[in-house]
Amino acid sequence: MEMSGLKFGTSGLRGLVVELDVGVCAAYTTAFLKHIAVLDGERSSGRLLVGYDLRASSPQIAMACIAAAKTFGMTIENCGPLPTPALALRAIALKAPAIMVTGSHIPADRNGLKFYRPDGEIDKADEAGILSFLGVERPPVEVPEHVEIVGHALEAYGARLDGLLGAGALQGWRIGVYQHSSVARDLLVDILTRAGAEVIALGRSDIFVPVDTEALRPEDIAFAEEASTMHRLDALVSTDGDADRPLIADENGHFLRGDTVGLITARFLGADAVVTPVTSNTATELCDMFKKVYRTKVGSPYVIEGMLSACNDDFQRVVGFEANGGVLLGSSLAISGGQLAALPTRDAILPILSVLGMAAKEDMTVSALRRTVPQRFTCSGRIEHVSTETSAPFLQRLLDVDQRRGFFAELGTILDCDNIDGIRVKLSNAEVIHYRASGNAPELRCYAEAASEQRSAQILQWGLRRAENLLRAKEIGHE
Structure with a gap:
């Protein structure tokens, strides 16, 4: 089997859609499950969660993964289209492995698989373990035409985020949601509305739009500026395709850098330790708001490793973020009278709510809030x-x-x-x-x-x- 074009990068397995055919998807799914079985010490028939984004190729790839998992003896929970962090939250709660079919922000002719162990994202050692099982003989799979979608994961994720801001916290705010083909486009509208904001849904697309939060297209920049003026917005928010990277523009339609978003989020959450890659700017240290800043290699597996180190060093409120703005929560936090459970995978909606919540709490515009961060x-x-x-x-x-x-x-x-x-x-x-x-x-x-x-x-x-x-x-x- 030729799989040379597929490769593990900083965020899962990626490649051209034409390379992710049924046999290849089955091979990687089976290899992943065999690796998980080795980690568990025995080959057991457990539960596998599968989710996917809104690009056209994702449902078919998800069905191929489901078919292979069924052949392997797994019980399947098809979570349907949902944000990657929603799938991860459900998988960790159930202590079950999961596969997210997503290419994140890359073009529609590409896609990928993101694997989760029962305790969270796989790391580099897991990638090697999965690759070691590729090519081992496996039975043929029969791809089902339909598998019923179970909505528990999306419900639990929405409930978790509703607890971050109190009811009416965004009362009086007028927020645009750039929906494009984000898998979180409807959920974002619902959560912001429940927080009291007047929400205007904009730019919905039935065709996948490759929005890269670190390399915005000129049309995205122009869209934000025009929408902010036309609709008199206090902020415009969005995510990438699978909703693990946020996009936030101020009242003028000017986007905040991802590391600025991460820093403000860490401040809003009351972090005592922050973990971020070396590509995030030095405002994190210059702001002098955290007891310790841990710097890591680029990639969420390294940020997760750094968060574990921070927890082992007895820090109680550990927040990680990447230069793309995705925020990882390394420890459970008491917040708004409740508990925000740890979620060590990138999340886009948590930082969106945190930035808006901080601006509302301080009674300032988003642009003014940005100026409170050291300007780097x-x-x-x-x-x-x-x-x-x-x-x-x-x-x-x-x-x-x-x-x-x-x-x-x-x-x-x-x-x-x-x-x-x-x-x-x-x-x-x-x-x-x-x-x-x-x-x-x-x-x-x-x-x-x-x-x-x-x-x-x-x-x-x-x-x-x-x-x-x-x-x-x-x-x-x-x-």
């Missing part, structure tokens, strides 16, 4: 067609103190450096430049941070040009 500006770029064999020596070279000093001399004096994920350098003027190899593609990525948007863009262009010149010199044999 970041941008990123990439050099394509750079293999690991090429990027590894480049990054290794920058580990040497003298080589690093010479490489960055034009930018200034190096204050600090870490190699958590690639090479991240902080200069004496607080500017940051960071190189890392992509986990999803043959690319070298560059990130820059400064006190202004213009300056961060200048650093980025310098960083890309400097790296490309060195990589090209190595290719032709010159230092």
Whole structure:
């Protein structure tokens, strides 16, 4: 079986839809269940939860996974179309494994599978375990035309979020929901309405729209600005396809960066420890609001690992977030007179409610709330067609103190450096430049941070040009 185009990245297995045929989906599902059986110490016939997003290929892929799981002897709970965090919440509550069929924000010709152990997201060791069972002989599967959808997962997720803000907390707010093809589009309207807001549903699409919260399309930016003016909105909110990454625009239609959203959410939730990848900007440390900030590699498995470390260090209110704005809750929190259960997977609606709730509580606009966060500006770029064999020596070279000093001399004096994920350098003027190899593609990525948007863009262009010149010199044999 040829599955070379499919690959585990920072968020599950991804590939072209044409590669995710019945046999391939059955192979990965069976391999996952065999791996789970090994973890459990025996091959048992338990329950498997399956959910999917709204892209056209997802229901068929979900049916293939269900068919393979039935052949394996599992009882199936088909959760239907729902946010990824809703499926995860249900799976953890039942202590059952789960598979979410989603390509998140990637184009409609691609899709993917996201696997959950009974205690949460799989990690890198689990990925290796799953791959070890691929190719092992397996029985043929018969794909059912229909499996009844059970709505318990979506109901429990909605109830959990309703408890975050009290009734009427958003009274007087006029909020637009950019629905497009988000699997949370109706749930968002319902939750915000129950919180007292006047909600205007906008931009609903029957065709999948690849909204990437970290790389917004020009049409998304224009849509937000026009909608905010036309409908006199206090905020515009949305998510990516599977609702694990938020999108929040202020009253002017200007989007908040994901790490700004994460920081405000952590503050709203009263976090004492925050866990975030090295690609989030340094406002998290500069705000001086948390007892400790843990930095990790890029990818939710690493954030989850960091949250476990924070809990082991006896922090009581542990919040994780990624630069895309997805928030992970590492510990259960007492909030609004109730309990918000831990959910160690990315969630989009939790940060949306937290940002709006914080603005309402402080009686300020979303743009004013954004200004309460230390103003740091970041941008990123990439050099394509750079293999690991090429990027590894480049990054290794920058580990040497003298080589690093010479490489960055034009930018200034190096204050600090870490190699958590690639090479991240902080200069004496607080500017940051960071190189890392992509986990999803043959690319070298560059990130820059400064006190202004213009300056961060200048650093980025310098960083890309400097790296490309060195990589090209190595290719032709010159230092």
